Each structure stands twice: as structure tokens, then as C-alpha cells.
Amino acid sequence: MGNPEPPLDLRVVRELLRLDRNFYNSEDDGVLRETVSKLKIAGVQVLKRPSLLREAIQKFSLKALYLPDQKRILLDQALPELKHRWSEAHEIGHSVIPWHDGMMLGDDKQTLLPLCHEQMEAEANYAAGRLLFLGPRFRTEALDHLPTIDNVKKLASGFGNTSTSTLWRFVEEAHRNIPMFALVSGHPHVARRTVEFDPNNPCRYYVQSPAFRLRFADYAETHIFGLIAAYCGAQRGGMLGQGEVLLNDVNQIVHIFDCQTFFNRYDALTLGVWRCIRPATTFS
Numbered sequence: 028m029g030n031p032e033p034p035l036d037l038r039v040v041r042e043l044l045r046l047d048r049n050f051y052n053s054e055d056d057g058v059l060r061e062t063v064s065k066l067k068i069a070g071v072q073v074l075k076r077p078s079l080l081r082e083a084i085q086k087f088s089l090k091a092l093y094l095p096d097q098k099r100i101l102l103d104q105a106l107p108e109l110k111h112r113w114s115e116a117h118e119i120g121h122s123v124i125p126w127h128d129g130m131m132l133g134d135d136k137q138t139l140l141p142l143c144h145e146q147m148e149a150e151a152n153y154a155a156g157r158l159l160f161l162g163p164r165f166r167t168e169a170l171d172h173l174p175t176i177d178n179v180k181k182l183a184s185g186f187g188n189t190s191t192s193t194l195w196r197f198v199e200e201a202h203r204n205i206p207m208f209a210l211v212s213g214h215p216h217v218a219r220r221t222v223e224f225d226p227n228n229p230c231r232y233y234v235q236s237p238a239f240r241l242r243f244a245d246y247a248e249t250h251i252f253g254l255i256a257a258y259c260g261a262q263r264g265g266m267l268g269q270g271e272v273l274l275n276d277v278n279q280i281v282h283i284f285d286c287q288t289f290f291n292r293y294d295a296l297t298l299g300v301w302r303c304i305r306p307a308t309t310f311s
């Protein structure tokens with residue numbers, strides 16, 4: 028493909044690799060009549076004897092699959108459309124990694140997360156990230172943008188990816204030497220918390236830049252979520268607010284972070300960026 032401009036067109040990738048893509052619906056037998064016996068999830072063989080693909084998909088709540096003998100990717104129709112893109116790129120990853128070849132691989136919610144560290148899944152997720160963010164291109168563009176939620180959204184639409192996966196990558200990859208974190212959570216405002224809200228586990232994801240992990244890793248996500256919730260308004264969507272958050276590093280020096288939270292009606296996305304060491308207060 029040379030060096031294509033973003034957003035990457037996955038249809039072209041599939042054509043070049045001669046991969047076929049199909050959608051299934053777990054109720055419908057159509058594409059799922061096939062019998063499988065060697066399905067692997069996260070590299071572990073899960074079926075001992077042949078069974079119908081449909082049963083396997085239901086039993087293991089699979090969201091996506093790769094069938095090597097047919098060079099075919101199967102995606103759960105029920106996945107939101109923007110998430111198809113990550114799942115498809117992940118399955119393309121399985122298809123191009125030589126030692127995944129010949130294995131029928133099934134993916135559930137867990138294995139499709141960028142942080143999944145089972146070796147095969149980590150490899151497929153790495154491939155998905157490199158594909159959808161066009162190798163080094165994303166980092167170069169991200170470095171040209173100040174770390175703000177607005178710019179993350181701009182990059183997300185430029186690369187055709189979700190704001191969540193873009194925020195994730197922005198924090199992990201872009202400004203590697205700046206302490207930065209991201210939270211993906213439900214609405215932080217007390218009045219807007221849903222029944223699924225769990226105070227002990229308030230965030231879907233808590234992503235830390237390498238520089239943050241080095242100096243601020245002691246903070247639990249519950250603590251940071253509490254600080255964020257303090258400045259968030261109860262708006263139904265859009266920007267929920269911004270504020271200064273103080274965090275102590277491993278040497279007990281106090282640092283100021285600028286934080287912003289945006290609610291896209293599904294997830295609240297928070298970006299926290301290091302500003303400076305808190306100046307000593309002087310009295311005169």
C-alpha cells in the first residue's frame with residue numbers, strides 16, 4: 028500500500044491479503060453451520076470435540092473470529108460499527124502473523140482489548156494498532172498537537188478510529204516523556220451514575236504514559252476518579268469540565284496536572300497532562 032493517507036481503508040487491506048469478511052448474528056445459522064474442533068481463545072484450545080460454530084460463539088461469547096482454512100474473518104453483527112474496525116484489524120493481525128497460521132482463533136471482549144497480554148492476542152492487538160494508526164504516522168501527527176481532548180478527537184476522526192482507542196494510543200505512544208494518564212469511565216457526576224457503576228472499579232480503562240507509570244504508579248484509579256468527579260458537571264454530553272489535579276510523585280513532590288473530561292454519551296474520556304511541580308508557597 029505504500030504510505031497511504033489516513034484513514035486506512037481496510038477493504039484495500041483485505042483485497043491485498045485475499046481475505047474474506049462476513050458478519051454473523053448469534054441467532055442465525057446462516058454462516059455458522061460449520062463444524063469446528065480446534066477453536067483457540069487467547070492461544071488455548073477450548074473445544075475438545077467437534078461442535079457447531081454457532082454453539083461455540085454463544086458458549087464463549089465470541090465477538091470476532093478468524094478461520095484460516097477459508098481466509099475468512101467473522102464479526103459479530105451486534106458490535107457497534109466503530110468497534111468493527113478494531114476487531115477486523117485484530118483478525119487481520121492473526122492472519123498475517125506466521126505462527127498464528129493454521130489456528131482457528133476466536134476472540135471475546137477481553138482478547139480484543141489493546142492491553143490483552145496473552146502473547147498471541149498481544150501480537151494481534153499490536154498489529155491492529157500499527158495498521159489503524161499507520162505505523163509511525165500517528166505518533167508524528169500526535170506530536171504536532173497539544174495534548175487536549177479536542178486534539179484527540181481531531182486525530183480520531185482523521186484516522187477513522189474511535190475516540191477511546193485514539194486517547195489510549197495518544198497517552199501510551201505520543202508524548203512518551205510527559206507524565207500523562209487517561210480514564211475511560213461512566214459519567215463521573217454522582218447524579219448521572221448508572222446502576223452498573225461500581226465505586227471499587229469505576230473505570231473501564233486506566234491508561235498511563237510510560238513517564239507517568241514511572242513516577243506516579245502508586246495511585247489507584249479510584250483515587251484519580253474521585254479527583255476528576257470533583258470538577259465534572261452533570262451535562263448530558265460534551266465537555267463535563269476541567270480542573271487542576273494534584274498528585275505526589277514517588278519522592279513525595281507535589282505535581283500539578285491539567286485534566287479535561289468529555290462525555291460522548293457512552294463513555295467519559297478524561298485526559299490528565301502534567302503541567303509543573305507545584306511552586307512552593309511563600310508568605311511575605
Ligand SMILES: [Zn+2]
Binds near residue numbers: 121133151
Ligand atoms: Zn485474537
